[in-house]
Amino acid sequence: MLIKLTGGAVYDPASGIDGAKQDIYIQDGRIIDKPAGECKVDKAYDLKGKVVMSGAIDMHTHIGGGKGNIARTLLPEDHRADPVARTDITRSGCGHAMPSTFVTGYRYAEMGYTAGFEPAVLPINARQAHMEMADIPILDKGGYVMLGSDDYLLRLLTAKKDQKAINDYVAFTMQAAKAIGVKVVNPGGINAFKFNQRKLDLDEQNSHYGVTPREILQVLATAVKELGVTHPLHVHGCNLGVPGNMNTTLDTIQGIGGLPMHLTHIQFHSYGTEGDFKFSSGAAEIAEAINRNKNITIDVGQILFGQTVTASGDNMRQHANHKHASPNKWVTMDIECDAGCGVVPFKYKDQNFVNALQWAIGLETFLLVDDPWRIFLTTDHPNGAPFTSYPHLIRLLMDRSFRNDMLATIHPEAQKMTTLASIEREYSLQEIAIMTRAGAARLIGLQDRGALSAGNWADITVYTDNADRQKMFEKPDYVFKDGELVVVDGKVVHTKWGTTHVVRPDYDVSVEKDLQKYFDRFLTMKLGNFTISDDEITEDGRGSLTVHPLKGSVA
Amino acid sequence: MAEITEVPSPFCGIGTDDLTIQVDGVLLKMVKNGCAVNTPAFEQAITDTRPRVDGKAVSLDVAVAKAAALLKNTNQPVIGGCATDVNGMRALLALADRSGAVVDNMNFTGARNNFLALQDSGWMNTTLAEVKNRCDLLLVIGTDLEGFSPRFFERYLWNEASMFLDDTGKREVIYLGKAPSGNASTSPNGHKAQVFECANQDLPDVVAVLRALVKGHPIRVDSVGGIAVADLQSIADKLLAASYSVVTWAAGALDYSQAELTVQTISEMVKDINNRNTRCSGLPLGGKEGDQTANQVCGWTTGYPARTRFSSGFPEYDPYLNDANFLLSNGEADALVWVQAFNADAVPPSTNLPTIVVGRSGMTFAKEPDVFFPVGTPGIDHTGHAYRMDNVVAIRLKKLRDSGLPSTADVLNAIEQAL
Numbered sequence: 011m012l013i014k015l016t017g018g019a020v021y022d023p024a025s026g027i028d029g030a031k032q033d034i035y036i037q038d039g040r041i042i043d044k045p046a047g048e049c050k051v052d053k054a055y056d057l058k059g060k061v062v063m064s065g066a067i068d069m070h071t072h073i074g075g076g077k078g079n080i081a082r083t084l085l086p087e088d089h090r091a092d093p094v095a096r097t098d099i100t101r102s103g104c105g106h107a108m109p110s111t112f113v114t115g116y117r118y119a120e121m122g123y124t125a126g127f128e129p130a131v132l133p134i135n136a137r138q139a140h141m142e143m144a145d146i147p148i149l150d151k152g153g154y155v156m157l158g159s160d161d162y163l164l165r166l167l168t169a170k171k172d173q174k175a176i177n178d179y180v181a182f183t184m185q186a187a188k189a190i191g192v193k194v195v196n197p198g199g200i201n202a203f204k205f206n207q208r209k210l211d212l213d214e215q216n217s218h219y220g221v222t223p224r225e226i227l228q229v230l231a232t233a234v235k236e237l238g239v240t241h242p243l244h245v246h247g248c249n250l251g252v253p254g255n256m257n258t259t260l261d262t263i264q265g266i267g268g269l270p271m272h273l274t275h276i277q278f279h280s281y282g283t284e285g286d287f288k289f290s291s292g293a294a295e296i297a298e299a300i301n302r303n304k305n306i307t308i309d310v311g312q313i314l315f316g317q318t319v320t321a322s323g324d325n326m327r328q329h330a331n332h333k334h335a336s337p338n339k340w341v342t343m344d345i346e347c348d349a350g351c352g353v354v355p356f357k358y359k360d361q362n363f364v365n366a367l368q369w370a371i372g373l374e375t376f377l378l379v380d381d382p383w384r385i386f387l388t389t390d391h392p393n394g395a396p397f398t399s400y401p402h403l404i405r406l407l408m409d410r411s412f413r414n415d416m417l418a419t420i421h422p423e424a425q426k427m428t429t430l431a432s433i434e435r436e437y438s439l440q441e442i443a444i445m446t447r448a449g450a451a452r453l454i455g456l457q458d459r460g461a462l463s464a465g466n467w468a469d470i471t472v473y474t475d476n477a478d479r480q481k482m483f484e485k486p487d488y489v490f491k492d493g494e495l496v497v498v499d500g501k502v503v504h505t506k507w508g509t510t511h512v513v514r515p516d517y518d519v520s521v522e523k524d525l526q527k528y529f530d531r532f533l534t535m536k537l538g539n540f541t542i543s544d545d546e547i548t549e550d551g552r553g554s555l556t557v558h559p560l561k562g563s564v565a
Numbered sequence: 566m567a568e569i570t571e572v573p574s575p576f577c578g579i580g581t582d583d584l585t586i587q588v589d590g591v592l593l594k595m596v597k598n599g600c601a602v603n604t605p606a607f608e609q610a611i612t613d614t615r616p617r618v619d620g621k622a623v624s625l626d627v628a629v630a631k632a633a634a635l636l637k638n639t640n641q642p643v644i645g646g647c648a649t650d651v652n653g654m655r656a657l658l659a660l661a662d663r664s665g666a667v668v669d670n671m672n673f674t675g676a677r678n679n680f681l682a683l684q685d686s687g688w689m690n691t692t693l694a695e696v697k698n699r700c701d702l703l704l705v706i707g708t709d710l711e712g713f714s715p716r717f718f719e720r721y722l723w724n725e726a727s728m729f730l731d732d733t734g735k736r737e738v739i740y741l742g743k744a745p746s747g748n749a750s751t752s753p754n755g756h757k758a759q760v761f762e763c764a765n766q767d768l769p770d771v772v773a774v775l776r777a778l779v780k781g782h783p784i785r786v787d788s789v790g791g792i793a794v795a796d797l798q799s800i801a802d803k804l805l806a807a808s809y810s811v812v813t814w815a816a817g818a819l820d821y822s823q824a825e826l827t828v829q830t831i832s833e834m835v836k837d838i839n840n841r842n843t844r845c846s847g848l849p850l851g852g853k854e855g856d857q858t859a860n861q862v863c864g865w866t867t868g869y870p871a872r873t874r875f876s877s878g879f880p881e882y883d884p885y886l887n888d889a890n891f892l893l894s895n896g897e898a899d900a901l902v903w904v905q906a907f908n909a910d911a912v913p914p915s916t917n918l919p920t921i922v923v924g925r926s927g928m929t930f931a932k933e934p935d936v937f938f939p940v941g942t943p944g945i946d947h948t949g950h951a952y953r954m955d956n957v958v959a960i961r962l963k964k965l966r967d968s969g970l971p972s973t974a975d976v977l978n979a980i981e982q983a984l
Contacts, residue, residue: 076957079864086684086882089868093879102662102879104868110880111865134694137950137959141651142865161698161728204699204809206844218729329689329839339687344846345957346694347728353687531726534693536571539582539961546961549948550652 011052012037012045013493018057018472021439022064023448024461028440034062036468039493043464057472060487063443064462065124065469067450070244070274070309071391073114073146074128074153075139077321077351080341081108081392084353085319087337100502107318107355107392115147116502117398122471122486125150125508126397127454129193129244129274130323132156134346134535136187137542140510144553148496150469152454152511154244155187156323158194158226159201161347162528164219173232174518180233181517182525186541190454190511190558191241192234193274195323196248197223200350203326210326212248212261223248224265231269237515238560240455242270242307247279250327254283256292263299263306272453275311275390277372285427287363291371294429297378300385307453308379309386312372312403313365314395319355321392328352347532358395366424370417374428376407377435382444386453401484407437408479455558456511468493507552514557568596573960575650575907575944576606578852579693579714579721580953580960591968593945600715609909611926611968613939620933625971625979632936633983635900635919642666643898645889645913646905647859647871650949650962653973654855654862654871657904660981661875666902669889670859670871671911672851675817677884679849680860680870681825688832689839691811691846692955697721698728700736702807704800705758706831707742707768708815711749713850714954718749729809737807739800741775741792742768743818761800763790765820769827775801776834779841804838804845815850852954854907855943861952861959890914906940906973923976926968941970 013036020032035042072078082089089104094113096102103110109117118126126146131139131153143151157163157180166175180192198221199210205217212223231243247262249255259279263271273279282290300306317336322328325342329352332340336357344350358365372394379385387404391397406413410433417430425431437445451460458466470490476482485500496504522537529537547553566589573582577600584607585597591611595604616628623631636642644661647654647670661668670676682688696703703722710717727733738750738758742765750758763771767790774789778801784794804810812835819827831847838845851857859871867873869882885891892898893916902921903913909927913920919935922928926939943949944962949972952959 079861082868083680083860083864083870084684084687086869089880089882093877093881095878096662096875101659101866102875103866104880108868110868132957135957135959137961138861138957141950141959145655145865165728204695204844206808206842335687339683339685341683341687342689343957344691344695346692347698348694532694532698532728534580534697534720535958535960536582538571539573543961545948546950 012049014051014054015057015062015470015472016054018060018062019475020062020462021443022462023440023444024451025463034462034470036490036493039468041462041464041466041468055488059475061439061473061475062462063471064447064460064466065471065489065491066122066446067460068118068123068126068388068391068397069386069450069454070129070388071126071397072128072130072321072393073126074143074151075131076135077130077323077353078108079142080351080353081319081321082110084339084341085355088317099505107396108321111142111145112147115149119148119489119491119497119502120500121398121400121484122473122489123149124469124489124491125459127151127190128153130154130156130195131187131189132323132345132349133160133183133187134348137546140188140542140547143510144547144550147505148491148508150508150511152190154191154193154241155183155189156193156195156349157183158197158230159199159349161201164198164201164216164221167221167225167229168219173229173236176229177233177236178517178521180230181237181515182521185514188510188512188542188547190513191239191244192230193244193246194226194230195246195349196250196326197226199223199248199326200323203329203350204344208326208330210248212258212265227262227266231266231271235269238562239513239515240558240561241453242272244272244274246274246324250278250324251331253281253289256280256282256296259296260299263303266305268305270305272307274309275388275393276308277311277313277368277375277394280371280375287423289364289367290427291367291374293371293374294378297375301380307384309388310372310375311388311390311394313358313368314389314399314402315358315360315365315369316395317357318392318395319353321351321353323349323351325350325352328354346534360420363421363423366421367427369420370424370428370430373406373413373430374433377433382441383449383452385445386450387445401480404442404483405478405480408442410434410436455513457558509554509556510547511556511558513560515560569963569965572963572965573944574603575855575951575960575962576853577602577714577716578850578954579717580958581716581720582960586965588966591966593965602715606907607945609927611970613926614970616939617937619935628936628938629976629979629983632921632980635921635935636664636980636984639664639900641876641898642900642902643889643892644668644902644904646671646903646911648855648908648911649904649906649973650855650943650951651858651862651959652949653904653906653943653977654859656974656977656981658863658866660977663981663984665876665878667874667876667887667889667892667898668863668871669887670856672817672856673870673872674888676851676856676860678816678819678824678828680884682828682832686829686833688847689835691848692957693721693953695846696811696848697724699809700811701730702737702739702803702810704804704810704812705738705740706772706812706814707765708813708818708850709743709746710813712746713815715749723753737803739803741771741800761792761796763792767791768819769830771797772827772830776830776837779804779834779837805841805843807845808843810838810845811848812845813848813850848955850954852952854911855951857952857954857956861956893918904973906942923973926970938976939970940973940976941968943972946970947972
């Protein structure tokens with residue numbers, strides 16, 4: 011079947027196309043060049059006056075894994091306010107802060123998203139992450155496996171094992187957990203919490219291992235680079251939410267010594283201690299450091315006002331934050347000598363000084379970082395806000411007068427503590443397309459996604475141009491996934507199953523010998539039962555694996 | 566004849582995966598590391614292999630058509646049991662969504678004690694590997710732990726090596742409420758557990774006093790539920806002195822009214838201890854016969870645990886009103902689907918309603934159901950996934966033999982398609 015999308019304004023940053031009117035042809039799920047000679051178009055869509063982008067990619071969203079399911083179970087009252095009924099083609103479920111898996115897929119697709127990446131896959135919980143993501147329709151998915159507080163790695167560091175040993179372990183774990191990236195959360199901090207440490211600065215030692223977060227970041231960032239994994243080490247830094255943590259963040263950027271590093275939900279790590287409330291914006295200094303250090307990428311983790319739930323691997327910081335729980339109930343877990351998690355419901359309020367300033371800090375960050383290829387649009391779903399708030403966030407970035415109107419409604423002391431009103435920048439459609447499509451695909455290392463040139467998979471979103479960018483982005487006219495029309499006028503019309511994106515870095519199999527001994531002595535599962543087989547993803551006939559290439563040769 | 570090693574068990578809840586099982590055709594024999602729970606569960610013989618309609622053997626297609634016909638015009642079907650693997654639960658929820666059924670896991674009334682506490686105030690919990698390596702004091706409340714899980718102590722407390730304890734034999738074990746049924750809690754060097762017995766109905770008072778003592782509140786009586794307050798003070802002192810204490814209970818063993826308040830008091834006490842400059846974690850027991858699996862899969866599919874109805878076209882959770890037994894006895898249901906792929910002895914509740922049973926081969930009935938599908942057991946007859954008690958770890962179940970029996974998912978998907 012040959013499909014033709016005629017005459018839309020195409021925003022395809024990967025190909026350097028910025029709003030040119032172009033036709034797009036789709037065949038067998040992929041975009042193709044205009045067929046030579048006469049050819050029969052089976053289905054044509056007239057896209058005059060429409061905006062065409064590739065399907066959006068959320069590079070950091072908590073859509074699969076145990077902590078999300080704890081968050082769901084914790085909040086029946088939130089689900090009751092947003093029931094989703096079954097239709098002839100869609101399953102029932104619930105929405106709002108932490109939607110059910112099926113609703114997650116539908117609502118992402120209905121906003122023009124075609125892929126989402128779970129950033130915190132605990133190796134021991136990776137099965138669950140993949141099983142949940144297997145029940146998310148339409149979207150492609152993938153995960154970053156979490157390391158850095160696992161006792162095995164810390165033992166390697168204490169034993170002064172060389173970088174090769176670390177690399178082998180990281181590669182083994184990526185393969186066993188079916189990951190496309192590596193994340194570290196509060197490096198070593200989740201582990202330190204188990205030894206009753208309640209905070210861990212960048213150069214503070216784990217009381218048992220004597221290892222510091224700085225060392226953990228160094229070896230993991232090196233491993234990711236040397237293994238040739240495209241996505242740089244994905245870092246949720248130390249001291250999340252702590253006033254003054256901007257210095258830790260600046261120190262983290264300096265300390266990595268030029269290695270590629272992605273700092274996630276940086277808004278939560280950009281706080282100063284100035285002013286009457288000893289809480290101020292560090293966004294300007296952080297943005298300056300990012301502009302200067304080309305090895306650094308970030309996503310923002312914007313907060314938006316309202317009820318949500320925070321779900322994080324960082325049980326140390328989540329425990330400290332539990333006094334802000336709203337409603338007042340929360341969960342933390344220590345997990346399998348592997349990691350941990352913490353789930354704390356939050357209600358961000360525009361009349362709360364801290365929340366209001368957090369909102370402004372996120373927006374300052376978006377607007378002060380120059381290079382849209384190195385910054386990504388996230389709310390750290392659901393931690394800053396549910397992903398369904400993205401169209402609103404896009405309007406805040408693209409529409410200065412709207413932004414300033416909103417700014418005028420927040421806590422007055424917070425208004426005084428932000429430079430937001432003076433920032434004139436408005437994001438262009440091309441910059442939005444970079445942040446949410448081309449840049450994300452490049453950052454994760456997705457081959458044949460996030461672009462509209464021939465050869466790419468036909469993940470395509472069509473919007474009606476509208477000065478109200480929120481209205482525009484919340485209701486695409488059409489969404490195609492792998493060439494199949496899945497959404498019309500912001501409603502799912504057809505469902506399918508996406509693929510799971512992974513990489514497979516090589517490792518020396520001798521690492522398994524040592525791991526086997528470790529598993530037998532200290533863990534609760536046999537190594538052979540820990541490793542996730544390909545069958546587990548594909549055996550139900552819906553799932554598939556897409557393996558992406560590594561960068562260059564292994565160092 | 567083959568011997569399969571590193572076999573994981575979906576039966577014991579603690580994720581045992583070091584079993585060696587001999588397979589001879591469809592006969593299984595536990596060769597290594599069996600226990601009172603796992604050995605009979607694996608070795609149980611296959612009896613029925615063909616579905617029955619009204620007691621007569623029929624083909625799978627005929628049985629599926631009959632089941633679909635029975636469900637077609639119902640107003641309020643109930644799907645009970647819900648004891649199966651992840652794929653079985655996926656299919657079960659798809660069928661429930663399509664037929665507007667109530668879904669109710671058979672162990673939910675026990676598990677409700679945990680869910681109500683979780684959904685009201687939350688908790689701080691841990692998992693088995695943390696217990697194995699860190700736990701220096703285990704407090705068991707209201708539960709016969711080795712009766713629940715015979716190999717718990719051997720695998721997770723008296724393990725030879727631990728990363729953070731010099732001698733696992735020096736761990737302390739304290740029972741509060743129920744006394745242990747055997748000696749598994751006695752350490753390898755002969756150190757016995759301390760036992761402070763009380764009646765189940767006194768546990769709310771006893772646990773409340775223990776929490777008060779942990780918080781340093783004065784107690785004006787000398788004993789509670791027959792336990793000296795001085796003894797409870799010694800437990801509180803030990804909890805505060807330990808580096809990584811663990812408090813465990815089985816929600817189903819707290820079989821008295823409003824036991825969720827006991828779980829809540831325990832969980833809040835654990836939080837209190839963490840505010841007193843040391844670490845402590847809860848460890849709720851469970852995970853047998855797919856109960857955690859049912860709640861996990863229902864959790865991500867609907868947002869709610871596995872006592873949820875679809876009769877309005879969308880999921881509605883009610884931990885009381887959606888009780889299958891309550892609905893059946895109240896005349897609020899008009900058909901029963903019973904799903905139990907693990908335990909042939911767990912038969913459906915007695916009812917005169919049209920009944921479809923998707924059950925482990927070997928299940929026998931006082932009253933023949935309208936349709937019976939003998940199905941394979943996850944982890945024996947087909948691969949699958951099941952959750953362990955600590956809810957984080959899903960184990961990959963192996964296929965051990967070729968029995969030809971369909972899986973729960975095969976049968977339920979076929980019925981859903983036929984609708």
